[in-house]
Amino acid sequence: xxxxxxxVMTFLAYKNLTKSKVTFMVIVAVMAMSFLSIxxxxxxxxxxxxxxxxxxxxxxxxxxxxxxxxxELYIYDSAKLVKNIRRIPEVVGVAxxxxxxxxxRHENIEIGNPVLFIEPENEKHVSDYWxxxxxxxxxxxxxxxxxxxxxxxxxxYAEEGDTQKRFDVDVGDRITLSFSNGFVKxxxxxxxxxxxxxxxxxxxxxxFDQYQAIFNSTDDVxxxxxxxxxERGMEEYYTREIIDLGVSEQINQWQTKxxxxxxxxxxxxxxxxxxxxxxLLTAFAxxxxxxxxxxxxxxxxxxxxxxxxxxxxxxLGSYVLQSFAYGITGVIIGNVVMQLLLxxxxxxxxxxxxxxxxxxxxxxxxxxxxxxxxxxxxxxGFFPSKKAADENILDAIFGG
Amino acid sequence: xxxxxxxxxxxxxxxxxxxxxxxxxxDISIEIKEGEFVAIxxxxxxxxxxxxxxxxxxxxPTKGNIIIDDHDVINISEKERTRFRLDELGYVFxxxxxxxxxxxxxxxxxxxxxxxFKKEEYEKMAEDILTAVGxxxxxYHYPSELSGxxxxxxxIARALVNKPKILFADEPTANLDSASSEDVINLFRKFNxxxxxxxxxxxxxxxxxxKADRIIWVKxxxxxxxxxxxx
Ligand SMILES: Nc1ncnc2c1ncn2[C@@H]1O[C@H](COP(=O)(O)OP(=O)(O)OP(=O)(O)O)[C@@H](O)[C@H]1O
Ligand SMILES: [Mg+2]
Numbered sequence: 001x002x003x004x005x006x007x008v009m010t011f012l013a014y015k016n017l018t019k020s021k022v023t024f025m026v027i028v029a030v031m032a033m034s035f036l037s038i039x040x041x042x043x044x045x046x047x048x049x050x051x052x053x054x055x056x057x058x059x060x061x062x063x064x065x066x067x068x069x070x071x072e073l074y075i076y077d078s079a080k081l082v083k084n085i086r087r088i089p090e091v092v093g094v095a096x097x098x099x100x101x102x103x104x105r106h107e108n109i110e111i112g113n114p115v116l117f118i119e120p121e122n123e124k125h126v127s128d129y130w131x132x133x134x135x136x137x138x139x140x141x142x143x144x145x146x147x148x149x150x151x152x153x154x155x156x157y158a159e160e161g162d163t164q165k166r167f168d169v170d171v172g173d174r175i176t177l178s179f180s181n182g183f184v185k186x187x188x189x190x191x192x193x194x195x196x197x198x199x200x201x202x203x204x205x206x207x208f209d210q211y212q213a214i215f216n217s218t219d220d221v222x223x224x225x226x227x228x229x230x231e232r233g234m235e236e237y238y239t240r241e242i243i244d245l246g247v248s249e250q251i252n253q254w255q256t257k258x259x260x261x262x263x264x265x266x267x268x269x270x271x272x273x274x275x276x277x278x279x280l281l282t283a284f285a286x287x288x289x290x291x292x293x294x295x296x297x298x299x300x301x302x303x304x305x306x307x308x309x310x311x312x313x314x315x316l317g318s319y320v321l322q323s324f325a326y327g328i329t330g331v332i333i334g335n336v337v338m339q340l341l342l343x344x345x346x347x348x349x350x351x352x353x354x355x356x357x358x359x360x361x362x363x364x365x366x367x368x369x370x371x372x373x374x375x376x377x378x379x380x381g382f383f384p385s386k387k388a389a390d391e392n393i394l395d396a397i398f399g400g
Numbered sequence: 401x402x403x404x405x406x407x408x409x410x411x412x413x414x415x416x417x418x419x420x421x422x423x424x425x426x427d428i429s430i431e432i433k434e435g436e437f438v439a440i441x442x443x444x445x446x447x448x449x450x451x452x453x454x455x456x457x458x459x460x461p462t463k464g465n466i467i468i469d470d471h472d473v474i475n476i477s478e479k480e481r482t483r484f485r486l487d488e489l490g491y492v493f494x495x496x497x498x499x500x501x502x503x504x505x506x507x508x509x510x511x512x513x514x515x516x517f518k519k520e521e522y523e524k525m526a527e528d529i530l531t532a533v534g535x536x537x538x539x540y541h542y543p544s545e546l547s548g549x550x551x552x553x554x555x556i557a558r559a560l561v562n563k564p565k566i567l568f569a570d571e572p573t574a575n576l577d578s579a580s581s582e583d584v585i586n587l588f589r590k591f592n593x594x595x596x597x598x599x600x601x602x603x604x605x606x607x608x609x610x611k612a613d614r615i616i617w618v619k620x621x622x623x624x625x626x627x628x629x630x631x
Contacts, residue, residue: 004516011513019501019542304497307458308511308558309486311479393458397497 005314012305012318016298017325024326027290031330031373032337034283038276038369039338043359044350045272049265051357053258055197058128061257062095062226063235064242067250074221075249082122082225088241090230093125096222098211102177104153104204106167111153115177115204117211126226128195129205136171136191139207147175147187148205151194159353177204183214196355199261280369284376287330291323291380295388302388303396312389316382323381327374335370405565405598406432406455411464413450413621424450425461426621432566435596437588439603439612447621448602449570455600456491456568457481469565486511490559492569496551498543504554505530505539508561515562529557533587549580556587560597567591569601573608585611 017024057063068075075081078096085094098117103110120139124130129148130138134157139148151157155166169175171189178184187206194201211217229238235253242251255262298319305315342359349356388396413425424447432438440448453459454466457473465474473484485491498507505526512522530539533553543551552572559567569588573581585608591597592613601612609615610629617625 004514008510008514012510015501015506300497301499301501304499305510306482307456307485307491307497309482309484309489310510310514311482314514394453397493 001313001317005311005317008310009314009317009321012314013321013325016318016322023294024329027287027294027326028330028333030290031287031326031377032334034279034286035331035334035369035373036338036341038279038283039334039361039365040341040359041279042272042276042365043338043342043361044357045268046362046365047350047357047359048352048354049268050360051352051355052197052261052265052268053254055195055355056199056258056261057232057254058126059195059197059200061252061254062093062126063229063232063254064227064238065252065254065257066225066227066242066247067252068223069249074217074223075225077220078222078225079220081245081247081249084245085225085227085242088238088245091227091238092230093122093226093228095119095122095126095226096208097123097224097226098208098221099223100179100211100214102179102204104167105176105178106169106173109165109167111165111167113153113202113204115179115206117208118205119208126228129193132193132195133191134194136189138191138193139205141207143190143207144210144213145188146190146206147177148191148193149175149189150201150203150205151192152202153204154192157192157194175204177206179214181215185214276365280372283373287327287373287376288380291326291377292384295319295323295381295384298385299388299391299396300399302385303391303393306389306393307397316385316389319385320378320381323377324374326381327377330377331370331373334373335366402434404431405434405469406430406600407467408455409465409467411451411454411461411466413447413454413459414462423621425454428464428618428621428623430616430623430626432598432600434565434598435592436614437592437597437599437601437612439601439609439615440618441603441606441609441615442618442624444604446618448618450621451618452568452570452600452602455566456489457485458491486515487562488565490562490564490567492552492555492559492567492572494571494574496543496548496555496575498551498555498558500543503540503542504535504546504550504557507543507554508558511558511562525561526557529561530554532560533557534583547580549576549583552576552580552584553587556584560591566598566600569599571602571604574604581605581608 066075082094082096085091096119100115100117101113102115103112120141133148134151139146152159153166155168158166167175169189171192173189174186175189176184176186227238229235239251239253302315306312338361342361346358349358392400394400408428408430411425411428415422415424428451440451442448454461460474465472469488473481502510508530509522509526512525517525527539530536533556535550535553535557538546538550543554546554573584576584588599588601589611592599603609614629615627616623
């Protein structure tokens with residue numbers, strides 16, 4: 001195959017493509033739609049999974065979570081530890097927390113419920129409670145008589161559809177908390193928050209120093225310390241940095257703290273794998289069939305070209321080139337439309353019950369899908385044209 | 401009239417369909433001389449097309465040999481046969497068989513293009529031959545925009561553009577009205593007389609046969625009669 005052969009090959013491919021514009025557009029449209037159907041659904045599922053994880057990270061675990069040593073109830077000397085961790089470059093936020101539970105009461109409704117003690121200012125850097133307040137305000141550092149309550153505990157703000165017990169309260173109303181040690185105190189609702197994550201919207205949140213007041217502990221213990229990093233994927237590095245500080249407590253990465261969410265997201269990913277693979281196979285078959293039919297219809301033409309003395313490889317090459325053109329154009333158009341959709345949905349995320357979901361298209365999925373579709377079109381162009389080019393000239397022309 | 405340009409030796413072509421054997425050609429030995437205009441005639445099913453396919457290297461005989469221009473064209477590779485068709489032979493089909501995606505001029509210059517001529521050269525070659533067949537005003541039309549007679553003239557131009565040693569034509573006028581048929585035969589005559597083009601044409605029409613130098617009659621795959629005629 002020399003340069004001139006390539007020229008003839010390209011010429012034939014070009015003429016075929018441009019003369020049959022409708023065929024070209026139909027095939028390219030099928031390719032582009034296959035591309036979209038595979039990537040779009042998958043990217044929503046991935047976005048959903050990401051959103052679940054993000055909800056956990058921004059509500060429950062941080063990127064890293066320091067927890068007491070085994071056999072210990074608390075992290076001791078926690079203030080100093082926080083100060084040291086802050087010194088590690090580019091740590092976004094460090095906040096201590098305490099967990100307890102209490103029986104909350106308003107009028108004649110009583111609900112046993114987790115209580116989260118937070119440092120309001122520090123907490124702003126590791127979670128989203130501060131900007132998830134629906135009505136009222138977020139806690140300030142000095143609030144000792146106020147609490148935040150999750151929307152799921154409040155009748156008028158909860159998602160509907162179940163019969164769970166809820167308070168009929170609003171901002172300014174009072175709720176009495178009774179703790180396990182007998183301590184009872186009335187708090188005023190300062191704000192009602194809703195992050196959108198089911199797992200964290202059912203808490204009562206009060207100030208960190210209330211824990212000392214309630215349980216008579218020293219001020220330097222914490223149940224856990226949350227650390228926010230610039231982005232996901234840096235957990236290993238920072239874990240090592242923190243160990244280097246001489247920390248002997250457990251340092252957990254968010255992945256290990258996800259529990260049910262992990263399994264749920266894992267299931268989503270498996271589902272995605274399966275539907276993705278089926279989608280790829282379907283697209284492969286569809287593209288194969290339409291290109292196959294198209295090339296099979298060119299059998300006579302292939303025979304004529306052979307009859308006038310055009311080399312087999314040139315003819316074959318021109319059809320593979322055409323199929324490649326279908327593939328690459330379809331994939332490019334699919335990509336462009338997909339990127340536009342992603343852009344649109346990043347500006348107007350899909351509002352799902354768990355919160356706003358932005359579709360995520362991984363580079364890997366993009367590459368695999370693109371490569372598969374292009375490969376499908378090349379293979380689909382190759383085999384029928386090879387068959388026609390190998391066949392007896394008279395059979396090809398006269399249909400033997 | 402000069403030397404033999406085509407020589408066949410005991411050509412046989414058998415089609416085997418399951419248990420059924422059809423002898424399309426039984427034993428054909430002929431010689432055609434350079435510059436001859438030969439008509440092949442015979443009843444339907446007598447083997448005319450089959451013979452032309454063998455000579456035009458579109459098919460291979462079951463037995464026998466073909467020598468074209470002193471070359472054994474049977475015992476060579478498919479690649480060499482393709483090369484031979486491109487460089488030395490031209491073929492005109494009954495149903496034109498143009499490539500629908502190519503314009504008239506592109507249909508014609510595709511082969512000189514494949515023979516590595518430069519763009520200006522192959523365009524000139526195609527223009528010249530299309531002008532010679534009277535289609536200088538239809539060069540950029542697609543086959544679907546041409547009449548049957550015009551399409552057949554494009555296909556003659558395609559067959560002649562490389563100045564082939566031999567032009568083959570299998571019932572080139574069968575799909576045409578009488579005026580267009582006459583045009584085609586007159587073109588053949590003209591090329592034969594003016595540049596000494598060797599032509600082997602299958603036809604059903606005795607008037608067409610009579611315009612050739614010689615008629616080879618085929619019957620049941622055998623040579624029936626070989627008649628020189630003076631025009
Ligand atoms: N591919 C094939 N398979 C089997 N038999 C064939 C094939 N092609 C031709 N034949 C047979 O070979 C014989 C000669 O056919 P051929 O086409 O050469 O006839 P012809 O003289 O050109 O007829 P016509 O004038 O109708 O075109 C016929 O009996 C035909 O049926
Ligand atoms: Mg015939």
